[in-house]
Amino acid sequence: AQSVTQLDSHVSVSEGTPVLLRCNYSSSYSPSLFWYVQHPNKGLQLLLKYTSAATLVKGINGFEAEFKKSETSFHLTKPSAHMSDAAEYFCVVSGSGNTPLVFGKGTRLSVIA
Amino acid sequence: GAGVSQSPSNKVTEKGKDVELRCDPISGHTALYWYRQSLGQGLEFLIYFQGNSAPDKSGLPSDRFSAERTGGSVSTLTIQRTQQEDSAVYLCASNPTGGLSGYTFGSGTRLTVV
Numbered sequence: 702a703q704s705v706t707q708l709d710s711h712v713s714v715s716e717g718t719p720v721l722l723r724c725n726y727s728s729s730y731s732p733s734l735f736w737y738v739q740h741p742n743k744g745l746q747l748l749l750k751y752t753s754a755a756t757l758v759k760g761i762n763g764f765e766a767e768f769k770k771s772e773t774s775f776h777l778t779k780p781s782a783h784m785s786d787a788a789e790y791f792c793v794v795s796g797s798g799n800t801p802l803v804f805g806k807g808t809r810l811s812v813i814a
Numbered sequence: 815g816a817g818v819s820q821s822p823s824n825k826v827t828e829k830g831k832d833v834e835l836r837c838d839p840i841s842g843h844t845a846l847y848w849y850r851q852s853l854g855q856g857l858e859f860l861i862y863f864q865g866n867s868a869p870d871k872s873g874l875p876s877d878r879f880s881a882e883r884t885g886g887s888v889s890t891l892t893i894q895r896t897q898q899e900d901s902a903v904y905l906c907a908s909n910p911t912g913g914l915s916g917y918t919f920g921s922g923t924r925l926t927v928v
Binding site: 737743744791801802804805806807 | 857862907918919
């Protein structure tokens with residue numbers, strides 16, 4: 702079975718400072734991992750995905766994540782936060798084949814001017 | 815269509831009534847998923863359809879919930895005898911074949927049971 706733990710329910714950063722959203726996963730298989738973002742009253746948007754290729758994955762809007770098997774982590778980072786990054790972020794894991802994606806509980810990112 | 819379409823976008827219903835939520839996936843996507851997002855919670859998997867295979871109903875919270883997918887395209891999620899705890903945003907997603915390529919989500923149906 703797969704699971705993800707998002708270590709922070711809320712992260713607050715100042716505009717222009719780095720962002721770190723932490724995620725640990727558990728999977729019986731070689732996992733595929735994703736980050737999704739949900740802006741207020743908007744749908745879920747795929748930020749980036751890891752599917753056993755390069756361990757450092759670059760996504761949209763300057764975000765990236767690094768797959769670390771030894772630490773079972775897939776943390777999301779961005780060098781410089783922008784006000785428009787304020788949203789809910791979900792770390793997601795998939796097992797093999799067509800098993801449904803399993804979502805973390807989300808991390809709410811606030812960006813302070 | 816260009817994206818996953820869900821209707822209605824908002825639904826207010828009285829406790830005890832039945833509701834039907836509709837999902838129109840991206841054309842050609844064989845996999846379709848229903849999730850539920852309650853306030854302050856992550857996404858809870860409900861049910862999954864893949865082609866002509868029997869659906870994976872393992873996430874349905876009670877027998878008041880059911881879903882069907884006609885002709886491998888449009889899906890309807892039905893909640894019978896709604897309860898206040900059913901209030902949530904119900905999200906539908908589709909995928910070309912399975913999980914590895916990621917899902918495209920619809921904007922959801924916000925269900926409020928009063």
